[in-house]
Amino acid sequence: MMGRFLIRISLGLWLVAPTLGLPLPSAAQTGTTRVEVSGGLVEGLASDEAISFKGIPYAAPPIGKLRWRPPQPVKPWRGVRKAEAYGHDCVQKVIPGDAGASGSTQGEDCLVLNVWRPATIEAGKKLPVLVWIHGGGFLNGAASVPFFDGGQFARQGVILVSFNYRLGRLGFFAHPALSAEGETPLANYALLDQLAAxxxxxxxxxxxxxxxNQVTVAGESAGGISVVHLLTWPAAKGLFQRAAVMSGGGRDYIVQHRKLNEPMEPLPSAEASGVAFAKEAGVTDAGESGLKALRALPVATVNGDMSMAALLTLPPTYAGGPVQDGDVVTAQPERNILRGNFARIPLLVGTTGHDLAGVFPPNKARPMDFFGPE
Structure with a gap:
């Protein structure tokens, strides 16, 4: 308990340290609920000394021909886009009590993010930013989970950003037909989503x-694993200046059924798993027509057997986490760290006492023990 308490306090002080002793004056500029972003105008919702902007797309919907492709730019919209409600959660099989049981509608059109900011900010002042990556074993979870609400951070002078990323086979998938397309990088679409966010x-x-220039990226469980991958990924250099890893050391051995001392799954192995899944789904052509058929499969077929409850009994056709593709993931993160291939930035590391609480119900977690103070 003390460890989790110290993590929460340390992270809070770490983020707001630049603003300590600098309370917002009475002449502080009132925050507008309308903001122009790269896709167009968005309008948020003011509530309890904070303004929230929810469901802002950070990439084009990864549907149809964009399934199993790197995230593409958002198509600009006309007029003002209401940002008062969460967008779709990424497709997943929710189990009661798990972090993914948010109650939001699911869909492949899920690459959205949320921003919370204080209702007032001193004119000319720039606030520190926390980007939160949710956990869920790369199988489920969402930014819409109620105890990920960023209002408590905004009221303390920190801007919080949370986002969704593709899960299960939609987030990590390899197949010879995909490799034959010639597009790179391959397989690690969820990590590419995180980079885009x-x-x-x-x-x-x-x-x-x-x-x-004051961005901290933080994540728990699979989110923590993601942060470690980002720390060792050259493409992510300069996108954040601090990092926090909660209960995720960069390894995916649980979701991939490997021992700690075994290497990560290489691309050929992931492709073989993809072929096995395709055959089960009735797609036997490994060429262009086969890929077209795979992209046309109902989403329930693609991710229907993906759930945290099945984490330890998944069939061998499951691709459940980062793949060593030689581009996004060049080696096990700890090997890259030992070789000196990582970002030299401040890092806060901790554990959570209730990780996998949804899979093992006796470990009853309280939401605020998990994420932060009320």
């Missing part, structure tokens, strides 16, 4: 009063 933050966060 961080790039969106760098491009747009100043419009919300945030400082792009």
């Amino acid at each position: 961080l790039r969106w933050v760098q491009k747009n966060i100043e419009a919300f009063g945030g400082d792009p």
